[in-house]
Amino acid sequence: MPPIPLTVGDLAVAGLLLLINGGLSVALSLGLERTLVLAAARMVAQLSLVGLVLKQLFALQSPWLTLAAALVMVLFAGHEALARQERRLAGGWSYGLGTGAIGGATSLVMLLALLTAIRPAPWWDARYAIPLLGMVLGNALSGVSLALNTLTAAAVRERAAIEARLALGGTRWEAMQPLLRHALRTGLMPTINAMAVTGLVSLPGMMTGQILAGSDPGEAVKYQILIMFLISGATGLGVLAATLGAVRRLTDARHRLRLDRLGGARR
Incomplete structure (x- = not known):
């Protein structure tokens, strides 16, 4: 059975779960909402870049x-x-x-x-x-x-x-x-x-x-x-x-x- 492909929309729906953590941070005055957003953005950017690099590495051998x-x-x-x-x-x-x-x-x-x-x-x-x-x-x-x-x-x-x-x-x-x-x-x-x-x-x-x-x-x-x-x-x-x-x-x-x-x- 081939893997089920994910779309950008699927990832965006899952990303909405971050709003829960952001809401907790605001409600409890944790001050982590900015850090949370930056960490999530960094993760997405890094993984996307790694994906492109690995694709080239696999192809070039x-x-x-x-x-x-x-x-x-x-x-x-x-x-x-x-x-x-x-x-x-x-x-x-x-x-x-x-x-x-x-x-x-x-x-x-x-x-x-x-x-x-x-x-x-x-x-x-x-x-x-x-x-x-x-x-x-x-x-x-x-x-x-x-x-x-x-x-x-x-x-x-x-x-x-x-x-x-x-x-x-x-x-x-x-x-x-x-x-x-x-x-x-x-x-x-x-x-x-x-x-x-x-x-x-x-x-x-x-x-x-x-x-x-x-x-x-x-x-x-x-x-x-x-x-x-x-x-x-x-x-x-x-x-x-x-x-x-x-x-x-x-x-x-x-x-x-x-x-x-x-x-x-x-x-």
Whole structure:
């Protein structure tokens, strides 16, 4: 069964639901109506542009254009990870660390998926690589940004405890271990929660999209399981790399806490 096409009018009818949120904002004096309109307009513009770009990528089938698109996505993901941190590492370290962790982890996971599980021909086929990358990248971004924000905030808050452990002879890794564990748990928890409720509570977007497009539900389930495993792997690797890098940056070889390497709190 072919997918049911949607018209601009169909989207406009669904868009009327935003009036409910706008009305709530006005009635409760939340001041979110302008932000809501701008966010919705930005979403429509971005998705429309992405649709045109993907159409060209699929038609051209160029490995270099596919790589360029993937690189742009990773760089924007690094920027978003930076924007979500309350306390940033000074000197561009937060951007570099976040981008490197997200990009490296996602690249490894995507190569594994494209070369072993999915095996498109060619293996870098943009029709498979870019949508899968977007799903994995978005979740890795959330995990890394949460973990880094948790770690840097905890380092400031628990400065006395960290320095006490260092004064008692602990190494920088021993002194930062409780914070590292907390940051890792925080970064991984959204992915764990998502896996726990997938299927029973929620039907994820990829699975729903495939079913609406006419795919067999059994095949859609297999793809969704694969995606959740990829997301879990990329998030875990990214969170681990980012937090280990942050701990190393917030301390030095003489086992001292270096909060001077943190920027000021954002307002």
